[in-house]
Amino acid sequence: MSKQITIPFGPQHPVLPEPLHLDLVLEDEKVVDVIPTIGYVHRGLEKLVEKREYTEYVFIAERICGICSHIHGQTYVQGIEQIMGLEIPERAQYLRTIWSEYSRLHSHLLWLGLFADSMGFESVFMNSWRLREHILDDLEATTGGRVIQGVCKVGGVRRDIAPEKLDEMVKGLKGIEHELQALTNVFLHDSSIQHRLKGIGVLSNDDAYYLGAVGPTARGSGVAIDLRETGYAAYGKINFKPVVEYDGDCYARCAVRAKEMFTSIDIIEQCAKKIPDGPVDMKVTGAPDGEFLARAEQPRGEVIHYIKGNGKKNLVRHRVRTPTFTNIPPLVTLLKGCDLADVPVIVLSIDPCIGCAER
């Protein structure tokens, strides 16, 4: 046995914009053990429910993470609405779905870029982020915010999208679809990318299931979990199939996310066709009394918001379980036995969002 050395990865590391710290125990070039340390971005925002009214807290919930902010806000208000028994207008449900899918598109494009960067493929990184700006433009035009939208509120949404704008958005997405296709082709068919991804960081179907992987990490290993199929918001009225790959390597996880972008475009298109007229919000009185576990599918997987209220303006408890947090045990398994040079690629392949994980 050769001598073991420990190499720190992070918290300040060029491949990840966020602080994740891993102690990599190496034997020669092979990683034999990984000790993750989290806590660099812990803010303790769950306790803020005691200081903010439940209606104001939506803004805090959205700031759990700047990448999946809309879906965090949406899941939180869905929980509150369930406790209070609110039946929100159908148009609001559809609008939430549209914005969720836009968030997913922007998150996946962001990830594809960062992933390419982790492999040293700078031009693809730039191209992904260039396409992402189209998505952000639409988000900004309809919600007013680029990354933190702030459109969800208890009882509906804050803004409506005019039918003409909706048509324009769908046309815009159709317009960039061939560019997205070209980008996806690079990830799926380029030989140098395949060399970096195929057979690297294999997560078996059993491991993915028993270690509690969620989202694209699980779907890349053949575990077909997609919370959107539970039919929250307007997903129940939309036809779509979750993207599932079976190889469990970095390539499979990449393929899931690349293909999901087209599912998202399809969902937005269906929503734009089916969206009914009507109000987008309703009057809310009183305060939540009871508890609820709200679940939703984020770009990174299943997010759970546990909400407990006692009929007062301030909630008693709010607890979030984010997808990255559950994807860390699979990540540790993936890293054991890999080469040091593959560590950045494998870490990014689970799409870590530390801001979410530590809150």
Place this chain on the structure above:
Amino acid sequence: MTYLAKSPWIIHYDASSCNGCDIEILACLTPMYDVERFGIINTGNPKHADIFVVTGSINEANREVIQNIYNQMSDPKVVVAVGICACSGGVFRECYNVAGGIDKLIPVDVYVPGCAARPESIIDGIVTALGVLEEKRNKHVSSPMVTDHGHTHRHRHAEGGAQ
């Protein structure tokens, strides 16, 4: 403009931000905003960097990391606090694990408020920082060594040292 102001390199650290400002900083580097036209490159090495861009507020875990990065950068150096959390703590200022803005730990030269700060304002902040960098270079300002006992009285932010 000197060679320094023509190609300032930045180092970015996410203190305890929600990612919103971080992805906007990255967006600045990509084709739509393209700060590389000012010669700005994002580096991972503190010794190569002229501008320290921090997002998010300080807490017990990242205090040491921020100090380390700041101390390792060579003079002249400029600190840009991006986002309202880095400026004052923002919406999280009342959280138990948020000690406040970055200026409680290291001297900050440029504040870029916003939640999330827009790429335009981040670029504006960094271009403002170029002026500060030039000034520091001309005056041969040497930055204080930051430790947990608060930075030295040489700087105007000295009273805000770590408690």
